[in-house]
Amino acid sequence: MKKLIVSLVLVVLVTIASLGWSISEFASFYHQEDDQPNPANQLAALTLMGTGLAKTLDNHQLQSQAFLTSWNQHNIEQLALMGSVEFILPPTLKAQFDTDKFLMLESDEGISLHYLLSSTGQVLNITTPLIIENDSGLNLNRLYTMLFYLGVVLILLLWVSPLIRRLINLSQATQAFGMGELQQRIAVSKTSYIGTIEAEFNRMADRIQQLLDDNKLLSRAVSHDLKTPIARLRFGIEALEETQNPQLKIKYFQRINRDLDTMEDLVMTLLSYARLGQGDIPLNRQTIELNAWLQNKVLDHDDGEHQIELLSIPQAVTVNVDPKYLSMQMNNLLSNAQRFSCSHIRVSLVVEHQVLWIHVDDDGQGIDELEAMQVIKPFVRGKHSRGNMGHGMGLAIVDRIGLWMGSKLHISRAPELGGARLSLAFESCSISDSAV
Template sequence: MKKLTFSLILIVIFSIIGLGWVLDNLFSQYQSHNKYDELKPYKELGTILAKTLNQQTNIEEFINDWQTQNVVEVTLLNLNAFPLPESLQKKFYQGEPLTLESENSIFIHFILPKKDKILIVTLPAQTKKHDNNLLKLAFTAIFYIAILLILFIWLYPLIKHLRQLRKTAKAFGEGKLEKRIPINSTSYITDIEVEFNKMAQRIETLVSDNKLLGNAVSHDLRTPLARLRFGIEALEETTNPQLRDKYQKHISKDIDEMEKLVAVLLNYARLEQAMVTIEKRDINLNNLISDCINTKISSDITIQWLKSEPAIIIGDINYLTMLFNNLLSNAQQYSNKTISVDIKQTKTEISVIVADDGPGIIKEKRHEILKPFTRGDNTLNKHGYGIGLAIVARIALWHDAILKIDDSKQLGGAEFSITFKKH
């Protein structure tokens, strides 16, 4: 919106002040070049008439005859009754016409040196102003047309992008959740387009997650519910104390399993809330990862980890602890014997790499397993609901970190890397 506001102010200032200044200068130049061109015929006529009268003896009689036969009004004035500034006297006394103007008339003066008189040719002011009025009207029309043209040139891209926004929003509202607005750096509403795309991505993710949640609930609850119903029916039909105790234990186990699933659903739902508060501060990844590894020590799995030089990022320690605990738990679940944890740094980035010697993840499944309640192909005998890596992906997104899944060249299994920006 800043770009839109700034460009609007700039275009208005340029249109009004810039165009006004240009047209004003053009009009002034035209006036200076053509100031008295329209009076040239009258000046030539007056010059001839003045030379003629200067040789006549009875000029008053000539003037009277002229007035009765011609439209142009001429009068005589004594030279001593027409004082002039010194700057005008020299040229006027040498025979150059002198033009003076009032609101209603234009007066062209010619000197009669032999008669000590001045011949005055009087013209209506309309003679000069008619052309000026047309010129002013033409320049005014050019001014407003140019402003409209400039505003149209400015508005066209804006209207184009707004129509694109409307078209995309309409398609998105009709259920085409994959629709996005192409981002152009020259757009006036780039901020709005970027925010729309973020909103659309967020909604698409939520809708997709809700579908997955619904499928997971219907699938993972169906089995314990069926066992629970069977156990209750069997419990009602038997009077054997040992069998009743056995059925009660099975029912209790099924209820515990459902409670765990509901707890997992609630935890993931909390992560999906829009009002999650991220309290970021400086975090030493070496210390954080060491604490996480200490909670995962097992006699069956070896975790290879050597502290590197200080690796400081800015983030929320609680959520990052959850992220690395989930990564390590996932590696432990699928690893055969060994897990490696390493930190690599560049001038601008810090990467945490967690690898295992398990079966790995095929490329076609790497994107899918980051969705909630989605598990890989090698999970038949593995406990879990497929939510851990979805939590990892979501927390990484909150910290502007890049999550990448690859094959481990060292251990042969899966390799997860989380890359943070250095601050």
């Protein structure tokens, strides 16, 4: 929205300044190229001259005809003297002429000025080919004004048209999404004025679709995974009611407790995943040094059955994360490696192209490339994990945490051990030159 406001203000200011300057320069150039004198000024000067000439001829009658002949030979404006009786006018103009002693008449051939000589009773006529265009300055001003506003409107339309198209696309995508087309997204352009709004719409759509998909998965998985322990509980209670053997009762009680533990573990896993799905959990970020932190984490998971090897780096590496959720990620990765490895697990810390990687490799059967995107979904297991304990939620939790904490999960094949490689990538880290 900030980009939209700034661009709108800039377009308006630049449009007004550039169009105003261009029209002003054009008008100045137009008037500079016009070498002809202003007809209105010429007529005013001629009228003033005629007034003085009429007074002179009225007071000095001698040689007036010779003066007129000489004038007419050297000037385009022609002078003539005639009797007032011969100067025939309509009554209204006649009365005006007698009062003002001056009359100006205009025709297609030009303009004629008439002066009444009171002493001699004659009329001085001055004819000129000048033609005055009425309101020429006003017409030019109107033309320039119309050009200015037309230019402003055109430029604003050019600016607004992409915005209108983007808004129409946003409206259509919103309507389609509301009608159930959850895959509807908007192609965000870097030059879009509402790119932030479009990106927020896409994030909202992704979030809603993810929530709906999670609800479907959780509903199917819960109904499936809870059926087995509930059925075992029912059979155990029925068997407990029917037997009178104290040893069998103890055995049945132990089985019921195990089934209850399984159900409790499933419910706690579901609650944890649902809580992580909210995405608004406050992170208590702290700066931790990974070499020492991973060493403690490996020692905590030493079960005596698997060889866990830690490959650290000589430099001190620090990341800014929430230790609680990073520990949750590593616990799931190490537990997954212990569950599917044969005997050897390797945890390595690597820095490649300013990206910090924590690799957890095992020597098990690994995860197929086609299954890599499926096993991060809740309650989805790979083909090699069937028959093992667990609910298929570990990697889903690791992936969910990585999305909003910046420690993304990547699944590949361990290059040396041959099993699965589960990696966490940190794009923001600090590496010091001092040895650990």
